Amino acid sequence: MINNIDHLFKQISHGVYVIGVTNGEKANAFTAAWVMQVSFKPPLLAISINPEHYSYQLMQAGGVCSVNVLGQDQFNVAEHFGRSHQDKMAGFEWQKATTGAPILASSLAYFDCKISHYTDAGDHNIAICQVLAAATLNQGKPLLYHQTGDMDGGNQLY
Numbered sequence: 820m821i822n823n824i825d826h827l828f829k830q831i832s833h834g835v836y837v838i839g840v841t842n843g844e845k846a847n848a849f850t851a852a853w854v855m856q857v858s859f860k861p862p863l864l865a866i867s868i869n870p871e872h873y874s875y876q877l878m879q880a881g882g883v884c885s886v887n888v889l890g891q892d893q894f895n896v897a898e899h900f901g902r903s904h905q906d907k908m909a910g911f912e913w914q915k916a917t918t919g920a921p922i923l924a925s926s927l928a929y930f931d932c933k934i935s936h937y938t939d940a941g942d943h944n945i946a947i948c949q950v951l952a953a954a955t956l957n958q959g960k961p962l963l964y965h966q967t968g969d970m971d972g973g974n975q976l977y
């Protein structure tokens with residue numbers, strides 16, 4: 820038993836990202852904080868994703884994703900993509916990456932990725948993603964996971 824575990828884990832620094840996924844005509848996006856660089860050559864990112872998410876089905880089937888960095892003023896964007904609902908993509912401007920993954924035009928920067936492989940991690944899967952392209956889209960400072968408080972409902976999930 821660890822007291823205050825959610826607060827303690829939020830002391831480990833993470834940014835907040837919108838992950839864009841697509842499979843053919845279908846596209847979706849979800850908020851993720853458990854994202855990190857894991858290799859220089861090739862450049863790889865690891866994304867920890869709950870396999871129960873609708874986005875996971877699209878990620879698995881499509882084999883690509885975008886990682887979009889949210890800025891300090893995008894708390895509401897993190898909240899929007901952190902919930903499941905219909906027409907989640909509507910009302911936002913999207914660009915299409917070379918892989919076909921949706922890029923959030925208002926984000927600070929994006930990474931266009933091909934999924935390399937998955938590995939199990941408890942109640943999540945780790946998607947290892949090869950970065951094929953990346954660019955800055957807007958200036959600003961990144962939003963941090965600890966600033967989102969209990970937006971992800973993590974307090975109830977341990």
Ligand SMILES: Cc1cc2nc3c(=O)[nH]c(=O)nc-3n(C[C@H](O)[C@H](O)[C@H](O)COP(=O)(O)O)c2cc1C
Nearest residue numbers: 849850851852853868869872873874901902903971
């Ligand atoms: C701040 C925040 C961080 C989150 N981080 C992750 C994460 O790293 N991995 C994950 O699988 N879900 C994470 N989530 C939860 C998903 O965003 C959420 O379950 C979302 O509804 C999934 O989208 P979908 O159901 O449309 O696929 C996070 C949510 C929030 C609000």
